Amino acid sequence: MPKIYFDERIAATYDADSPEMFEPAVVEETVSFLADLAGAGDALELGIGTGRIALPLSRRGVRVHGIDLSPAMIAQLQAKPGAEEIGVTVGDFATTRVEGTFTLAYLVYNTIMNLTTQDEQVGCFLNAAAHLEPGGCFVIEVGVPDLRRYPPGETVRAFTVTPTRLDFDEYTDFPGQIVWSHHYWVRDGQLEVSSAPYRDVWPSELDLMARIAGMRLRERWSGWTREPFTGESTSHVSVWEKAE
Numbered sequence: 670m671p672k673i674y675f676d677e678r679i680a681a682t683y684d685a686d687s688p689e690m691f692e693p694a695v696v697e698e699t700v701s702f703l704a705d706l707a708g709a710g711d712a713l714e715l716g717i718g719t720g721r722i723a724l725p726l727s728r729r730g731v732r733v734h735g736i737d738l739s740p741a742m743i744a745q746l747q748a749k750p751g752a753e754e755i756g757v758t759v760g761d762f763a764t765t766r767v768e769g770t771f772t773l774a775y776l777v778y779n780t781i782m783n784l785t786t787q788d789e790q791v792g793c794f795l796n797a798a799a800h801l802e803p804g805g806c807f808v809i810e811v812g813v814p815d816l817r818r819y820p821p822g823e824t825v826r827a828f829t830v831t832p833t834r835l836d837f838d839e840y841t842d843f844p845g846q847i848v849w850s851h852h853y854w855v856r857d858g859q860l861e862v863s864s865a866p867y868r869d870v871w872p873s874e875l876d877l878m879a880r881i882a883g884m885r886l887r888e889r890w891s892g893w894t895r896e897p898f899t900g901e902s903t904s905h906v907s908v909w910e911k912a913e
C-alpha cells in the first residue's frame with residue numbers, strides 16, 4: 670500500500686488550507702462539467718478526500734462512489750451532511766476494484782500526481798477503464814509540468830512566500846519526473862511543516878496511458894468552463910472515452 674501523506678493532521682485542516690479550491694464558483698464549474706458527463710449513470714471518484722466535489726455532485730442527483738487511501742480524509746467526509754448518500758472504499762485507486770459500473774470516473778486537483786511511478790499511473794488508467802461502461806468517460810484535472818519556470822541549473826521554485834507561509838517545489842529527479850512539494854506555515858504561533866512527492870506528467874504521456882487502457886482522448890480544455898487548451902495553459906481538464 671502507498672504511504673499515506675493525507676494523515677490526521679493534514680485532513681483536519683485540508684478544507685481550510687485550500688480555500689481557493691472550495692470557492693463556490695470553482696466547485697460549481699467542476700460539478701456541472703462532471704454531472705453532464707455522468708448523465709443518468711453513476712460516478713466513481715478516485716481520491717475522494719473530504720468530499721469537496723463528491724458531495725455537491727451527489728446533491729445534483731448523481732450517485733457517487735469514492736476510493737481513498739486515507740481513513741482520516743474519509744472521516745472528514747463522513748462527518749458532513751449528505752455523506753450517507755456516498756459509498757466509500759478505503760484503498761489505492763491504482764488497484765482497488767469496487768462493485769458496479771460507471772459512466773464516469775474522475776480524478777481532480779492534481780491527484781494523478783500522487784502516484785509517483787509511471788507503472789502506478791498506468792495502473793490507475795487501467796483501473797478506471799475497468800470500472801467504466803463502454804462509452805464511459807475518465808476525467809483528469811492536472812497541472813502541466815512547469816519546467817520552463819525553473820532557471821537552468823535550479824531545482825527549487827517557491828510559489829508562495831509570505832511572512833506566515835512558504836510553499837516550494839523541489840525537483841529531485843528530472844528524468845523520473847519526481848518533484849517534492851514542501852509547505853511551511855505558521856498557525857497560532859507554531860511552525861507546521863509538510864512535504865510529499867509527486868510525479869509530473871505531460872498531457873501526451875497521459876494520452877498514451879489512456880490508449881494502453883483502451884480509451885481515446887475526447888476533449889482537452891484548460892479549465893472546467895471549456896477554455897481552449899494552448900501551449901500557455903498551466904493546467905488541463907482532459908476527457909478520455911472508453912471504446913464502445
Ligand SMILES: C[S@@+](CC[C@H](N)C(=O)[O-])C[C@H]1O[C@@H](n2cnc3c(N)ncnc32)[C@H](O)[C@@H]1O
Binds near residue numbers: 716737784
Ligand atoms: C489533493 S487531495 C484531493 C481530494 C479531493 N478529490 C478534492 O478534490 O478535494 C488527494 C486525495 O487523494 C488521496 N490519495 C492519494 N493517493 C492515493 C492513492 N494511491 N489511492 C487512493 N487515494 C489516494 C489522498 O488521501 C487525498 O484524499
